Amino acid sequence: MKAVIINAPGDYGVYEVEKPSCPDGGMLVKVLAVGLCGGDLRTLRMGHHRVKLPFIVGHEVSGEVIELGKGYDERWQTGDKLAIAPVVYCGKCDFCQNGMFELCNNYKELAQSWQGGFAEYMAIPQEALQRGTIQQIPEGVSPVHATIVEPLSSVVNAHEKGNIGLGDTVVIIGAGPIGTFHLELSKARGAKIVIVADIDENRLELMKSYNPDFLINSSKTDLVEKVREITKGYGADVVITANPVPETQIQAVEMAKKGGRVLLFGGLPKDKSRPGIDMNLVHYNALQLIGTTIFAPKHNRIAMDLVASGKVSAEKFISHVMPLTDFVEGTKLALEGKARKVVFVP
Ligand SMILES: [Zn+2]
Ligand SMILES: [Zn+2]
Helix, strand or coil: CEEEEEEEEEEEEECCCCCCCCCCCEEEEEEEEEEEEHHHHHHHHCCEECCCCCCCCCEEEEEEEEEEECCCCCCCCCCCCEEEECCCCCCCCCCHCCCCCCHHCCCEEECECCCCECEEEEEEEEHHHHCCCEEECCCEHHHEEECCCCHHHHHHHHHHHHCCCCCEEEEEEECCCCCHHHHHHHHHCCCCCCEEEEEEHHHHHHHHCCCEEEECCCCCHHHHHHHHHHHHCCCCEEECCCCCCCCHHHHHHHHHEEEEEEEEEECCHHCCCCCCCCCHHHHHHCCCCEEECCCCCHHHHHHHHHHHHHHHHHHHCEEEEEEHHHHHHHHHHHHHEEEEEEEEEC
16 A cells, blocks of 8 residues: 655655554554644654654544454444544543543554554554544545544634633634634634734735634734723633744733633643743733643544534635645645645545
């Protein structure tokens, strides 16, 4: 089969390799579509501490079941089309036992502990079928569109934790692809005003079709001041940092309304993870700083519903659909910022 092999950091390409065998109790899927995400780009260029090279990554996978392993006893059958998100929980730790799967102490991921989906075929182990994030793609959702369910799931989790709802004024700092999810979800949950900020004019331009109430170029405008102005001095109920820039977390705290919530969605670079937030603002304004990470199976299911109902538009989110043989070209487009979301079809 054809697969994308990372030989060493920065050295990757499409190769002819042996098709994986079907694992006992698991299944073999034919990959129908697989999304390229920022995490993949990082691993392709710099490797990953949980990935032993040479390796196949790719974790936003839609696949069709073509073979069931020895002793298979799970829900799905040959011919089923599945959305395969990578997270596999242990089911045994305190967090799993309390239903907080995203905090599992021993979670593993497909495309890290097992070979991933930038390939024609992918083996799915039994534990991923039992304690993972795999679901049937509903009628009417294309396998290409279903690949966005994985990145959307983390956003669903964040909005649940931030309890975004009716009447809220929401600021989203970061107009990247994930920022569009935050905007669509804020609207779907009933937010009154949604303000989107970024320092990049191109990203802001692309955001226009999502109809935010305000678009702010924070390289030209004082964002904190502008948000205070829009909210008549009160500040925003919810501020979401959907970017990796430490200064935006400082700003988020400064523009939140008293009693407001700051959702720290984007992680920061390791050496810049202490941004210098004025904690007295957090204290005296009674703010909630809310960290969120990955997702649980329920968020994954809700994300699929959002795509199926069109509340989140997969069509708009995906900018490029390319054959897997054009993988290297696709990654170049993404790295140069010429493609927002690339999905490969083997
Ligand atoms: Zn991803
Ligand atoms: Zn666990």
